[in-house]
Amino acid sequence: MFENKKIIVFGERDGVPGPVIVELLQSIGADIVYSVTECFV
Amino acid sequence: MNEPVIKGCAYLLAHAPDFVRYGSKPEREIEKNSALLDDINRHLRSFEEAVTYPPNQVFIGNLNPDELNDIPDPWYKNPVKQLLREGKYGEIMPEVEFYGVLKIADEFDLVWLDEGFIPRIREKLAQHPLFNEKDLQKLDKGHSPEAIKRKIDNEVSAPLYYGSTVIGCFNRHHDEDVTLFATVLMENLIGKASGALVVRHLLHKTKLAPEKVGYLLSCSEEAVGDRYNRGGGNLAKAIGEMCGCSNATGSDVKAFCSAPIYALVHAASLVKSGVFDNVVVVGGGCLPKLGMKYQGHLSHEMPIIEDVLGGIAFLVGKDDGINPVIRLDSVGFHSIGTSSSQQAIMESLVLKPLQKIGLKLSDVDKYATEMHNPEVTLPQGSGNVPLNNYRMIAALAVLQKEIAKKDIDAFVRQYGMPGFAPTQGHIPAAVPYLGHAIDAMKTGKMKNAMFLAKGSLFLGRMSHLSDGMSFLLEKNHAAKN
Numbered sequence: 001m002f003e004n005k006k007i008i009v010f011g012e013r014d015g016v017p018g019p020v021i022v023e024l025l026q027s028i029g030a031d032i033v034y035s036v037t038e039c040f041v
Numbered sequence: 042m043n044e045p046v047i048k049g050c051a052y053l054l055a056h057a058p059d060f061v062r063y064g065s066k067p068e069r070e071i072e073k074n075s076a077l078l079d080d081i082n083r084h085l086r087s088f089e090e091a092v093t094y095p096p097n098q099v100f101i102g103n104l105n106p107d108e109l110n111d112i113p114d115p116w117y118k119n120p121v122k123q124l125l126r127e128g129k130y131g132e133i134m135p136e137v138e139f140y141g142v143l144k145i146a147d148e149f150d151l152v153w154l155d156e157g158f159i160p161r162i163r164e165k166l167a168q169h170p171l172f173n174e175k176d177l178q179k180l181d182k183g184h185s186p187e188a189i190k191r192k193i194d195n196e197v198s199a200p201l202y203y204g205s206t207v208i209g210c211f212n213r214h215h216d217e218d219v220t221l222f223a224t225v226l227m228e229n230l231i232g233k234a235s236g237a238l239v240v241r242h243l244l245h246k247t248k249l250a251p252e253k254v255g256y257l258l259s260c261s262e263e264a265v266g267d268r269y270n271r272g273g274g275n276l277a278k279a280i281g282e283m284c285g286c287s288n289a290t291g292s293d294v295k296a297f298c299s300a301p302i303y304a305l306v307h308a309a310s311l312v313k314s315g316v317f318d319n320v321v322v323v324g325g326g327c328l329p330k331l332g333m334k335y336q337g338h339l340s341h342e343m344p345i346i347e348d349v350l351g352g353i354a355f356l357v358g359k360d361d362g363i364n365p366v367i368r369l370d371s372v373g374f375h376s377i378g379t380s381s382s383q384q385a386i387m388e389s390l391v392l393k394p395l396q397k398i399g400l401k402l403s404d405v406d407k408y409a410t411e412m413h414n415p416e417v418t419l420p421q422g423s424g425n426v427p428l429n430n431y432r433m434i435a436a437l438a439v440l441q442k443e444i445a446k447k448d449i450d451a452f453v454r455q456y457g458m459p460g461f462a463p464t465q466g467h468i469p470a471a472v473p474y475l476g477h478a479i480d481a482m483k484t485g486k487m488k489n490a491m492f493l494a495k496g497s498l499f500l501g502r503m504s505h506l507s508d509g510m511s512f513l514l515e516k517n518h519a520a521k522n
Contacts, residue, residue: 013495013497013499013507014383014424014426014429014430014495015383015424016382016383017381017382017383017499017505017507018381018499018505019380019381019505020380020381020382023380035505036499037381037497037499037505037507038500039298039497039499039500040418040421040423040424041298041411041413041418041423041426041464041466041469
């Protein structure tokens with residue numbers, strides 16, 4: 001489903017941070033074009 | 042053994058509703074829509090409302106955190122009955138007095154106050170036990186309203202308000218250096234003033250002569266500096282100077298919101314190594330975070346409760362056989378090579394350090410995580426930070442087969458507590474519970490507590506890394522209780 005798809009990743013510090021989502025999506029062939037983690041407190 | 046102990050703590054809330062407009066989020070939004078300012082001002086709280094707000098009473102030590110479980114929410118609609126601005130650990134200072142502290146902290150004529158407003162400040166601060174005549178002389182005579190207006194109109198000074206009245210202005214100190222512009226210096230001076238005030242409380246409560254302090258560590262959130270060295274720092278020494286710590290030196294610890302835990306570990310290490318006997322850790326208030334979640338508060342027709350500047354201070358010293366020990370062999374940290382997943386972070390901060398010293402998760406009496414008041418964050422959709430952290434710790438206990446999955450909520454109730462700290466970044470970083478924990482350990486009600494905080498270093502765009510540190514505080518084994 002994500003193979004060769006260009007993905008923008010928004011992570012959240014107290015939820016799922018960006019690097020974790022990137023690692024997961026890259027493992028199933030996604031092309032991560034941008035990743036960032038934000039903190040809302 | 043020269044085990045480092047926490048000999049005392051102090052907490053401050055400076056009620057600063059008229060600085061909410063200078064909080065980062067409100068300031069940016071008011072710039073886009075000036076009509077918003079009226080809406081914000083209509084939702085600001087009175088001093089009485091801020092003082093009787095139950096989480097604020099917990100912060101200064103008049104209520105225990107667990108007592109919040111018995112107060113129906115919303116807490117802002119269920120104030121405490123007594124108007125207690127002073128608590129076991131510090132005070133909630135009204136804005137008039139805080140304007141005075143700001144002026145007393147000002148070494149560069151940055152703050153101009155209206156000559157008609159100064160007597161009002163002087164009258165109030167003269168009754169304050171932590172300010173003397175020498176302090177009051179620094180208030181000076183003030184300036185005429187015309188002179189202040191000229192500064193604002195012609196020299197881009199930032200107006201200072203008390204309600205709807207301009208009572209002064211904050212001046213820049215360079216016409217080209219953005220790091221010395223008015224609102225940047227305002228942020229820095231607020232950090233210094235609130236930091237110094239809370240250190241004065243600390244020294245007063247611990248009865249330590251200022252000259253006996255050897256080192257100060259500031260974990261505040263500002264970036265003091267100039268165009269050639271933004272964030273150059275050492276607010277710690279500026280704070281120490283204002284508190285008469287003439288024999289001390291100091292430095293700042295920067296680690297986003299987890300800086301207080303880093304600073305306490307540094308302080309404990311300096312004491313244990315014998316380099317310094319008395320180390321003060323201080324965090325001053327954070328102007329940019331005032332009104333950070335105001336949009337959620339307005340949309341829920343509730344008051345803007347991010348109207349207080351926080352202050353925290355701790356005295357770390359040599360083992361006195363009384364006060365609780367920071368166990369340096371228990372320090373947990375998120376290493377550079379560790380994943381940023383919540384599970385990996387919590388394992389690094391909680392599980393691994395406990396295993397290192399032979400303890401199980403259920404051997405700890407209480408966990409203090411980031412103690413953000415959920416009443417601030419939930420209306421804006423930012424979640425209940427402490428509750429989420431406690432659920433993660435409980436989940437670790439399930440994975441360790443210490444508890445069953447069905448017992449997660451009971452674990453959270455027993456080992457956690459409701460959030461009660463203002464959302465001032467570093468201020469909620471577990472340490473607001475230190476005062477309560479020290480008291481409970483000294484009276485034999487508790488044997489230990491773990492303090493952990495996370496830092497969002499990715500916000501500075503230098504790395505995608507997460508961050509965090511923890512330590513176990515333990516009852517002093519020589520203590521009689």
